[in-house]
Amino acid sequence: MLEIRNLHARIAEDGTEIIRGLNLTVKAGEVAAIMGPNGSGKSTLSYVLSGREDYEVTEGDILYNGESILELDPAERAAKGLFLAFQYPVEIPGVATMQFLKVAMNEQRKARGEAELSTPDFMRKVKEAASALKVEPEMLRRPLNVGFSGGEKKRVEILQMALLEPKLCVLDETDSGLDIDALRVVSDGVNALRSPDRAMIVITHYQRLLDHIQPDSVHVLYKGQVIKSGDAELAKELEANGYEDVIKSAA
Ligand SMILES: Nc1ncnc2c1ncn2[C@@H]1O[C@H](COP(=O)(O)OP(=O)(O)OP(=O)(O)O)[C@@H](O)[C@H]1O
Numbered sequence: 709m710l711e712i713r714n715l716h717a718r719i720a721e722d723g724t725e726i727i728r729g730l731n732l733t734v735k736a737g738e739v740a741a742i743m744g745p746n747g748s749g750k751s752t753l754s755y756v757l758s759g760r761e762d763y764e765v766t767e768g769d770i771l772y773n774g775e776s777i778l779e780l781d782p783a784e785r786a787a788k789g790l791f792l793a794f795q796y797p798v799e800i801p802g803v804a805t806m807q808f809l810k811v812a813m814n815e816q817r818k819a820r821g822e823a824e825l826s827t828p829d830f831m832r833k834v835k836e837a838a839s840a841l842k843v844e845p846e847m848l849r850r851p852l853n854v855g856f857s858g859g860e861k862k863r864v865e866i867l868q869m870a871l872l873e874p875k876l877c878v879l880d881e882t883d884s885g886l887d888i889d890a891l892r893v894v895s896d897g898v899n900a901l902r903s904p905d906r907a908m909i910v911i912t913h914y915q916r917l918l919d920h921i922q923p924d925s926v927h928v929l930y931k932g933q934v935i936k937s938g939d940a941e942l943a944k945e946l947e948a949n950g951y952e953d954v955i956k957s958a959a
Pocket residue numbers: 719724726744745746747748749750751752753795
């Protein structure tokens with residue numbers, strides 16, 4: 709589903725190269741975890757995947773279902789089913805969360821060639837999904853993310869993901885700021901979306917998220933490259949031993 713080949717990407721403004729020859733393949737149905745020390749380029753990779761303009765790809769390619777997406781803008785990528793949950797979700801003052809969800813959902817449906825949802829159908833879907841993720845209906849009347857606590861933002865992101873039914877989901881540190889119960893609720897929400905035709909990339913620092921969301925593969929990012937890949941055991945080794953050994957043996 710996703711094939712990243714020898715990707716090099718830099719910050720458009722000053723030319724600093726952050727992604728330096730990254731290779732990664734994620735199959736449909738797969739949940740891939742990406743781990744790695746602070747500053748290794750994990751969030752940058754998610755931004756480059758989403759098509760943010762602040763980054764330039766200088767070499768390599770990103771293939772999505774066999775086709776390069778480098779020339780597509782973020783909206784076109786989203787229309788193709790790419791979904792990104794940010795490490796730091798953006799606040800949108802003046803737009804009620806509910807309204808945002810409705811527009812986003814209908815745009816996505818349009819892109820898939822499906823009819824717009826009627827208001828009652830939309831309300832029903834949102835209520836179901838919100839209750840599964842323990843998001844209070846009251847919150848949906850507030851402007852998106854404005855004044856939401858860290859954990860509330862993360863829950864609402866997963867709510868968006870559940871409603872938009874994307875094909876490739878990238879979750880950047882969805883576990884950060886979640887309390888113990890919320891971690892379970894959010895993980896259950898993510899697990900409920902696992903399906904043979906959907907792939908997920910879960911960026912995390914901690915094994916505890918992977919106790920809930922069992923990854924099929926684990927990849928260590930370091931200085932803009934994947935330096936080691938393995939299965940769920942690799943995450944456990946990292947938790948026990950840290951990154952030092954992996955970094956040394958890759959050098
Ligand atoms: N605009 C910028 N100018 C200069 N350096 C930048 C810029 N944006 C990112 N970087 C650098 O790129 C590197 C990768 O950052 P990135 O946010 O991708 O790391 P990360 O792996 O997500 O880290 P963390 O685990 O802390 O979230 C860091 O060294 C960061 O300082």
